[in-house]
Amino acid sequence: MEAKVRVALDAMGGDYAPGATVQGAVEAAREYGIGVQLVGHEEQIRAELARYDTHGLDLAITPTDEVIAMDEHPATAVRRKKNASLVVALELARSGQVVGAVSAGNSGAMMAASLFVLKRIAGVDRPALGTVMPTRTGTTLVLDVGANTDCKPEYLQQFALMGAVYMERIFHINRPRVALLANGEEETKGNQQVQETHRLLKESAPRLGLNFIGNIEGRDIPAGAAEVVVCDGFVGNVVLKLSEGLAETLIAMLRSQMTSNPVNTLAAAVLKPSLKQLFKRLDYAEYGGVPLLGVNGVAVIAHGRSNAKAIKNALRVARETAEQGVVTAIAEGLARLGTSGEQRAEAGV
Amino acid sequence: MEAKVRVALDAMGGDYAPGATVQGAVEAAREYGIGVQLVGHEEQIRAELARYDTHGLDLAITPTDEVIAMDEHPATAVRRKKNASLVVALELARSGQVVGAVSAGNSGAMMAASLFVLKRIAGVDRPALGTVMPTRTGTTLVLDVGANTDCKPEYLQQFALMGAVYMERIFHINRPRVALLANGEEETKGNQQVQETHRLLKESAPRLGLNFIGNIEGRDIPAGAAEVVVCDGFVGNVVLKLSEGLAETLIAMLRSQMTSNPVNTLAAAVLKPSLKQLFKRLDYAEYGGVPLLGVNGVAVIAHGRSNAKAIKNALRVARETAEQGVVTAIAEGLARLGTSGEQRAEAGV
Known part of the structure; x- marks a missing residue:
């Protein structure tokens, strides 16, 4: 049951990663009972985790050594680095192993990867x-x-x-x-x-x-x-x-x-x-962060300068966005718009 | 001599006119030695002036009863009300009777009237x-x-x-x-x-x-x-x-x-x-206000909510803009740009 409501976290993303990301994950697990799938350098994550009492907390690691740096060209980086931590976090969300993904890393890359991995909701021209x-x-x-x-x-x-x-x-x-x-x-x-x-x-x-x-x-x-x-x-x-x-x-x-x-x-x-x-x-x-609205899944983009508190809140936002059915509600709203748009087109208006 | 460095003030313009405008004019005359040509309802201006000791101050009135309200459509109002206080203030500037005009009234109307009365500096597409x-x-x-x-x-x-x-x-x-x-x-x-x-x-x-x-x-x-x-x-x-x-x-x-x-x-x-x-x-x-840059004269647009201090400072800005030759300097700069632009056009670039 707990594994079902895990959120994937790009442990390597952000100016203060992996220190702030791991600490934020520990705090989210402790305060909100959120399961966190930490994606990134296994050894570095373990070293950070060792600084906290994580007994009884639902924290797991998906190891990957590839990372997209803050100053890399978003689209190019996403195309080349299939195993980058933020891409892997999104893949976990797409496959349903987690309910959403969070990254405080290169926000352009997170947006490009979200679009690439999760795709757009039908009727959305541009995620926002x-x-x-x-x-x-x-x-x-x-x-x-x-x-x-x-x-x-x-x-x-x-x-x-x-x-x-x-x-x-x-x-x-x-x-x-x-x-x-x-x-x-x-x-x-x-x-x-x-x-x-x-x-x-x-x-x-x-x-x-x-x-x-x-x-x-x-x-x-x-x-x-x-x-x-x-x-x-x-x-x-x-x-x-x-x-x-x-x-x-x-x-x-x-x-x-x-x-x-x-x-x-x-x-x-x-x-x-x-x-x-x-x-x-x-x-x-x-406030932690806000999901990229319009993609077919939960991808929360946190501030590059995120501290542990911001990461903790971004994880909470990801879980709430999933639990509250934001993606489905957007799809339903756009279906209303889409149908009417087609009707107008048919009527030649 | 003093009459030469007078600034025209739209005494009727702004949320707190004519109280704040007349008080600002008195303060500008007293503190900065600025001559102010007050344009508007003569009786109302006289009544406000009577509240201050204006002995030895260079304050004069150009009477006009027409006023453009804050919510009037700018271009239409300027076209119809040739004797509106802000239009008359600008006419005084155009004819050289004053070195510039200030209004805290309808800013759209002040911009439209500045363009209409003072015209653009050669080479300026849009005043800013x-x-x-x-x-x-x-x-x-x-x-x-x-x-x-x-x-x-x-x-x-x-x-x-x-x-x-x-x-x-x-x-x-x-x-x-x-x-x-x-x-x-x-x-x-x-x-x-x-x-x-x-x-x-x-x-x-x-x-x-x-x-x-x-x-x-x-x-x-x-x-x-x-x-x-x-x-x-x-x-x-x-x-x-x-x-x-x-x-x-x-x-x-x-x-x-x-x-x-x-x-x-x-x-x-x-x-x-x-x-x-x-x-x-x-x-x-x-800061008082900033002149509309690019028109062939000094037209200072003050905040609609201008108090006496803002009016005083707007009058100072108008005098400084005139004294410092801002209009001439802009014309010279645009001449450099204009010539090159024409040269490029001639060369077919």
């Missing part, structure tokens, strides 16, 4: 990578954040559907508000791509069961105006990186002001427990 | 609106932030040149670093538009005297990796609004944590003076 961002009132999923730089309106429509399914199933939000990121709230705002997507989403939302609320601006993301924010991967990547950079810069500026003299340092010490709560909400590691 | 953002190490100009949603690579090339001139002349930065905003630092990153712009900028930078440092990511903006960040108006608008929204949200979260109990409130009071310095750096009002 999302990121969960904390807002003033809760959390929001922004997608795509880097899988697709040039997008057609139809891709963005599919992102909207996939994002809504994810927030419903994983964050248990009833009828999540879906918004299109633009440079103004009015329907007439946006570049050509966004204006066309707006028309497409507005027209298809009822049929798809989407709670489409229209355009939102950049300021509305942190304000929490929507639970799903749709944009192309170029814009989404700027949003993701800018948000991370701004939060880091603001916190650094704050820290420097707070310790600029002994009295400030003392006052800051008093505030520390409260501020910790805030910083925790802003910590990407709390 | 920039925003000055604080970074960890200084300030950076991001442009375009909303004047042009769909851009050709040639437009972005011109933005780069205009932005560099502005940061050199107004912020006195020697050979400002110019970067292209993308989803990765490598030359191969970016959507199609960005990849083409990268090639164009790399090839033309030596001829244009640009210190082009290549692509940067969203996180590099607050880190201060470049003094000029080039992007299209859609992406730039998302960057601007997201930055404002994130800073507001983080500060609100911080304030709420800092006052969550009496001990925290006390500690926060100790930190207040230091935090004020930080918040001041993040305050848009310190």
Whole structure:
């Protein structure tokens, strides 16, 4: 029974692997009861495991010596290295030996390999990578954040559907508000791509069961105006990186002001427990990672800088994505879209 | 003499006009010795002026009763209301009665009217609106932030040149670093538009005297990796609004944590003076506004939410932009580009 709900982890992927990956696996097994199939250098994994009390935990190893480095060209690396740890992890997911695969390694390679090994869900043009961002009132999923730089309106429509399914199933939000990121709230705002997507989403939302609320601006993301924010991967990547950079810069500026003299340092010490709560909400590691939405299986892409906590949470996300039937729900949603698309084509509309 | 360096101010423009505009004009006259030609409802302006001691200050009124509201359609409003306060302010600049015009009103209308009244500098395809953002190490100009949603690579090339001139002349930065905003630092990153712009900028930078440092990511903006960040108006608008929204949200979260109990409130009071310095750096009002770059004259567009301090600083920016010869310098730079462009065309390249 336990072996059935194992998640495969690319033990060699990420800036702090295999130390952080193995530690994250141990913590996920201990805290969440998740079985983890560690994929990578057997000796290195054993050496890391030896540092923890793993008694009674469901941790197994699938040995492979091939690894895709962070700076390798994604598609080329995946084509050449059939036994790379992240590829093997995905193969375990495809064959049903595990319920999903997690990697914090080369994200381009993980995306390419997921597409190659798991294939797309019928009706999906382009799988999308999302990121969960904390807002003033809760959390929001922004997608795509880097899988697709040039997008057609139809891709963005599919992102909207996939994002809504994810927030419903994983964050248990009833009828999540879906918004299109633009440079103004009015329907007439946006570049050509966004204006066309707006028309497409507005027209298809009822049929798809989407709670489409229209355009939102950049300021509305942190304000929490929507639970799903749709944009192309170029814009989404700027949003993701800018948000991370701004939060880091603001916190650094704050820290420097707070310790600029002994009295400030003392006052800051008093505030520390409260501020910790805030910083925790802003910590990407709390969210772990997000699955590549649109592939026919569970492939979670974690941040390259993942620490043990991020890995632990990414493993939890993988299990939940599998348990909550996200892939099936996306397939069903796209079937609704697909059929109607064909009907429209038949009618010559 | 004093009348020669007057700046025209749309006294009716902005969420807090005419109170904030008149107060800002008084402060600019008092602190910076700027002459201000207030354009708008004469009685309302006089009533506001009566609240201050304006003895010895160079403040004059050009009366007009027509006003463009914040929610009017820009182009239509400008076409119909020839005597609108922001149009009249620009006419004063065009005729040389003042050195520039400032408005915190309907920014779309101010852009349309600037183009209509002042015309473009020869060689400029699209004027651009920039925003000055604080970074960890200084300030950076991001442009375009909303004047042009769909851009050709040639437009972005011109933005780069205009932005560099502005940061050199107004912020006195020697050979400002110019970067292209993308989803990765490598030359191969970016959507199609960005990849083409990268090639164009790399090839033309030596001829244009640009210190082009290549692509940067969203996180590099607050880190201060470049003094000029080039992007299209859609992406730039998302960057601007997201930055404002994130800073507001983080500060609100911080304030709420800092006052969550009496001990925290006390500690926060100790930190207040230091935090004020930080918040001041993040305050848009310190920067006032940025001229619409590429029009043949000085037209400064201030934030709709401008308070008196923002208006005061926008008036200062207008005078400096005129004194530092930004328009002439842009014209000279574009002449270098234009000639080469024609030469290429003649050679059939």
